[in-house]
Amino acid sequence: MNFEPTETHRMIRETARKFAQEKLAPGSMERDEREEFPSAALKELGSLGFMGMMVPEQYGGIGLDTISYAIAVEEVSKVDASMGVIMSVNNSLVCFGINRYGNDDQKDRYLRDLASGMKLGAFALSEPEAGSDASNQHTLAKKMGHAYILNGTKNWITNGSTADVVLVMAATDRPKGPKGISTFIVERGTPGFTVARKERKLGIRSSDTVSLSFQDCRVPAANRIGGEGEGFTFAMKTLEGGRIGIAAQAVGIAQASLDASVKYARERRAFDRPIADLQAIQFKIAEMATGIEAARMLMFRAAALKDAGQPFGPEAAMAKLFASRIAVQSALEAIQIHGGYGYVREYLVERYLRDAKITEIYEGTSEIQRIVIARSLLK
Numbered sequence: 001m002n003f004e005p006t007e008t009h010r011m012i013r014e015t016a017r018k019f020a021q022e023k024l025a026p027g028s029m030e031r032d033e034r035e036e037f038p039s040a041a042l043k044e045l046g047s048l049g050f051m052g053m054m055v056p057e058q059y060g061g062i063g064l065d066t067i068s069y070a071i072a073v074e075e076v077s078k079v080d081a082s083m084g085v086i087m088s089v090n091n092s093l094v095c096f097g098i099n100r101y102g103n104d105d106q107k108d109r110y111l112r113d114l115a116s117g118m119k120l121g122a123f124a125l126s127e128p129e130a131g132s133d134a135s136n137q138h139t140l141a142k143k144m145g146h147a148y149i150l151n152g153t154k155n156w157i158t159n160g161s162t163a164d165v166v167l168v169m170a171a172t173d174r175p176k177g178p179k180g181i182s183t184f185i186v187e188r189g190t191p192g193f194t195v196a197r198k199e200r201k202l203g204i205r206s207s208d209t210v211s212l213s214f215q216d217c218r219v220p221a222a223n224r225i226g227g228e229g230e231g232f233t234f235a236m237k238t239l240e241g242g243r244i245g246i247a248a249q250a251v252g253i254a255q256a257s258l259d260a261s262v263k264y265a266r267e268r269r270a271f272d273r274p275i276a277d278l279q280a281i282q283f284k285i286a287e288m289a290t291g292i293e294a295a296r297m298l299m300f301r302a303a304a305l306k307d308a309g310q311p312f313g314p315e316a317a318m319a320k321l322f323a324s325r326i327a328v329q330s331a332l333e334a335i336q337i338h339g340g341y342g343y344v345r346e347y348l349v350e351r352y353l354r355d356a357k358i359t360e361i362y363e364g365t366s367e368i369q370r371i372v373i374a375r376s377l378l379k
């Protein structure tokens, strides 16, 4: 067991931190206010290699481990959690999904541009009636010669209106339930594929969340990832890795809440002394720091198992379950420490709370994470 970061991990943290401070911090409040997608910063993040961190160099990525990726998502999310999820979806759902389960031709055609940030990816599993119950897919993919015809609607798709490449799960044999689902790579501009509605959100407001519509959308059979009927397993396996990214996003938001609280507690005076001198405030800060450190360790543990090629599903679920709870609690405590100033937009802590909440919902709600963990223990 080694708790020391490697030289590469240190370097990734420094690079991500510098990028976040210089390129994301200015304008993050305005982007949140205006619900504005961070297009320019995203290109720069791509040029650092951070949009395809685990993609092998042969396909244009920087071939790093999951720990490096988690560190980068944490640092980015500490400053801009919207960018954290944009990056996380592209890295751990789209690039990982294609790299792990795609064939050589698919990797060759898609990974380079996705890893460099030239193109952006989205992952479309959820539907109006298929969220936690993800196998209840109503989007249908009917085989017609050398193509599939897709019809249906996808809900809540991160990066959906900006993505050039969308991984779409659809039922190729609906009566078979989870065993009748397949995954398709659908390119933006394919006739019949349209962006239906942009969501207005509580938090991560500068990320892009939309519904997608498929109407007689013809996708070449060569764009099916894996075999027919393997799409549900693809989605569940890919989401296991995605949960490490969301845990990292949550740790980043929690750390930002702690940092803001420490700074404010030292500056704010009440009863002729800094509120940092009050034990009530000190205890809150101690609890926050302890929770964040524990969440980070769970995140690293899941990432290390993944990097070692060992099963990591329950550990990733634990990391996400715990880190998302810590993010919400830390943001709430940060608001409390800031008093009235925490409740208004002048300080960032109210945004941290709005951003933190989603980490308990997407890529499997906290209830679903508990099911995953309990199943692994009780099987």
Ligand SMILES: Cc1cc2nc3c(=O)[nH]c(=O)nc-3n(C[C@H](O)[C@H](O)[C@H](O)COP(=O)(O)OP(=O)(O)OC[C@H]3O[C@@H](n4cnc5c(N)ncnc54)[C@H](O)[C@@H]3O)c2cc1C
Residues within 6 Å of the ligand: 089, 122, 123, 124, 125, 126, 128, 130, 131, 132, 133, 155, 156, 157, 158, 159, 201, 209, 358, 361, 362, 363, 364, 365, 366, 367, 368, 371
């Ligand atoms: C901002 C945002 C971005 C998103 N991005 C994406 C994306 O990029 N791609 C994508 O495919 N999806 C995405 N999602 C969808 C997200 O993954 C789903 O919202 C989530 O899985 C929950 O599904 P649901 O909203 O249908 O809630 P439901 O499944 O209807 O759940 C409602 C409530 O019931 C609980 N519940 C449901 N089933 C059980 C059970 N068996 N046991 C206990 N409790 C249960 C849930 O935990 C929840 O509290 C995104 C969602 C949001 C809000």
